[in-house]
Amino acid sequence: MTQTILITGTSSGFGEATARLFAARGWNVIATMRNPEASNALQLGDNVLVTRLDVEDLDTIEAAISEGIARFGRIDALVNxxxxxxxxxxxxxxxxxxxxxxxxxxxxxxxxTRAILPHFRSNRKGTIINISSGAGVVGFPMASLYSASKFAVEGFTEALGYELSGLGITVKLVEPGGAPSTGFMARSGSEGAPIPVATDYYPFLEHIGKLYGGMAGGTDPDAVDKVASAIFEAATDCSNRLRYIPTNDIRPLMDARRGATEEQYQDLVQGIFLPQA
Structure with a gap:
């Protein structure tokens, strides 16, 4: 039986690339986004359903899941x-x-996730793949809120996996590094009103601006395709593996966070993020 995946945030970037990859590999794809009328990028064929899902609107979540099941019969995997x-x-x-x-x-x-779990439980099968970030493992200055949200996703995913392990449902994390070609940073800058900054922060902001400008040159140019491939691997490798790191740009910091002593890790990141006298 052809398998079906529901993916949120498919208007661009990782989501769009993942929808295209799964469709090309023969899956049915429920490609969701906040405003599907504004995008014709995923009109790929009969095995792709493009529909509205705004993660801040519970009615659209339920409607997208119901529409996907009505179209394809069942859903086998979810990518948040x-x-x-x-x-x-x-x-x-x-x-x-x-x-x-x-x-x-x-x-x-x-x-x-809560909305799709009854369907997965009734099938005694399902895979949930949550897209985290290197910033969900390492706290980045100027990204304290984003890091905090991704740290929360990391903890939620790991704990949820234990709850669902006896029900045939697998929960996984994909942890990308930098990906300038997704447009994520440009889009992020347009979300909401500008945030004021006290002048006391200016010296630090100047340092961080130069640091991140230099880091941008070291990001993986193939990140989008690598992340989509990692998501496909997570959905199809039939393993209980929790974490997938698709790009090498963030790996040294993540390896240090997980493998070094706390003192070694702090020496490393303070040497990177704090201005040196």
Missing amino acids: NAGYGLFAVFEGASREAVKRQFDVNVFGVMDV
Whole structure:
């Protein structure tokens, strides 16, 4: 039987590339986005259903799942990809801005997952793949809110996997590094109102701006395709593997976070992120 996957956030970037890959590999794809009328990129054929799903709107979540099941008979896998990054000095971010970051990146993931679990339980089968980030493992300055949201996704996914392990449902994480070609950073900068910055932060911001500008040149140019391939592997390798790191740009920091002592790790990241005297 042809398998079916539901993917959130498919209007561009990782989501669009993943939808294209699964469709090319013969899967049925439920490609969801907030505004499908504005995108014709995924009109690929009869095995692709493009429909609306806004992770902040519970009615659209339920409707997209029901429409997908009505079209293809069942859903076998879910990719929680929709998200955005709020990059700013924390002090300047309003409570509303913080709340929206978590509404999309955390509560949206939870709401879509909760909505599909009865279907997966009834089938005694399903795979949930949550898209995290290197910033969900390493705290990045100017990304404290984004990092916090992805740290939450990491903990949620790991714990949820234990709850669902006896029900035939597997839960996995894909942890990309930098991916400038997705348009994610440009899109993130347009989300919400500008965030004010106190002048006391200016010296640090100047340092971080130069640092991140240099890092951008070292990001993986093939990140989008590598992430889509990692998602496909996670959906099809029939393993209980939890984490997939598709790009090498973030790997040294993640290896240090997970493999070094706390003192070694702090020496490393402070040497990178803090201005040196």
